[in-house]
Amino acid sequence: MDKHFVDKLGKLLVVLIFPCLIAHRITSSFSFTELYYWWALPIAAVAFSALGLLLGFLFYGFSKDKEGKREFLCAAAFQNCGYLPMSVIFFMFDGAVRDKFLIMVFLYIIGFDLIMWSFVPIFLSGGTKLKEGFKNIFSPPVVVTIVSLLWVFFFGKGHVPDIVMDPVAKIGDTAFPLVMIVLGAYLSIYRGHLPEKKTDVFLVLVVRFLAFPALVLLAMKVFPMDAHLRFFLFLQSIMPVAVSLIIIGAYTNARNRFLSSVIFYSHLLGIFLIPLWLEIFKCAFKMK
Numbered sequence: 001m002d003k004h005f006v007d008k009l010g011k012l013l014v015v016l017i018f019p020c021l022i023a024h025r026i027t028s029s030f031s032f033t034e035l036y037y038w039w040a041l042p043i044a045a046v047a048f049s050a051l052g053l054l055l056g057f058l059f060y061g062f063s064k065d066k067e068g069k070r071e072f073l074c075a076a077a078f079q080n081c082g083y084l085p086m087s088v089i090f091f092m093f094d095g096a097v098r099d100k101f102l103i104m105v106f107l108y109i110i111g112f113d114l115i116m117w118s119f120v121p122i123f124l125s126g127g128t129k130l131k132e133g134f135k136n137i138f139s140p141p142v143v144v145t146i147v148s149l150l151w152v153f154f155f156g157k158g159h160v161p162d163i164v165m166d167p168v169a170k171i172g173d174t175a176f177p178l179v180m181i182v183l184g185a186y187l188s189i190y191r192g193h194l195p196e197k198k199t200d201v202f203l204v205l206v207v208r209f210l211a212f213p214a215l216v217l218l219a220m221k222v223f224p225m226d227a228h229l230r231f232f233l234f235l236q237s238i239m240p241v242a243v244s245l246i247i248i249g250a251y252t253n254a255r256n257r258f259l260s261s262v263i264f265y266s267h268l269l270g271i272f273l274i275p276l277w278l279e280i281f282k283c284a285f286k287m288k
Contacts (some may be wrong), residue, residue: 003036006185019144021149021172022106023272026148027160029099039262042111049115052077055211070124071255076207079239081112083179090176104232106145113142125252192264196257204262213237240266
């Protein structure tokens, strides 16, 4: 499976399959009254990115490499908020609960994508990709999410004719196996298992899997919130580095070797640490 094919498959996910999945889940399952804190999810995405940037600034002080600051900060700030959380949710839950968490992912992605596809290209390129950054603010998943929310607002959930929604749902249901294929292919293609800057990779892993989730867990112990929202936000806090950084890095001439290494090792480490953090979360909030 070569890079060109994987890029096309990734584009198909973003342009067609994710929008179909989003349209189906939101119009058939979402309700403004039932998910009353829906507005908080895009805001939480921006807040999490800001916290990651702050921690990145702090931990970058321990780095000996002074030329890769932008890549380091982006790796510390942006997590895999879509592919992997959706897969975890898909295998942990079913029925209405799964649909609710998937909708929460889509709402979170609105805030995340506004930053990822506007700020990150501009930041990594040092300002030379200003036009592309603004052009990509409204990606297909963001547009479909907004349109689907407006549909539910005006017409209510479940009011799309079956002749339209049934094929849309079937296309959207292919997202989960394709996500796993694309994720695995990218990690293999960029040979991230051979890092150039081992210290920087280690520091990013400390931010993503120790400092960040520990601060989020502490905040959750202090500030009460809805149980589903609490679990969802904590799940986001323990995710590895965002795979989409490679795609952005490719056209901004960023240090993709470093980005691929932190993505590879954060996903590898996540196999062990994500279940561990989830167990810690269950113990902290006395969940079964």
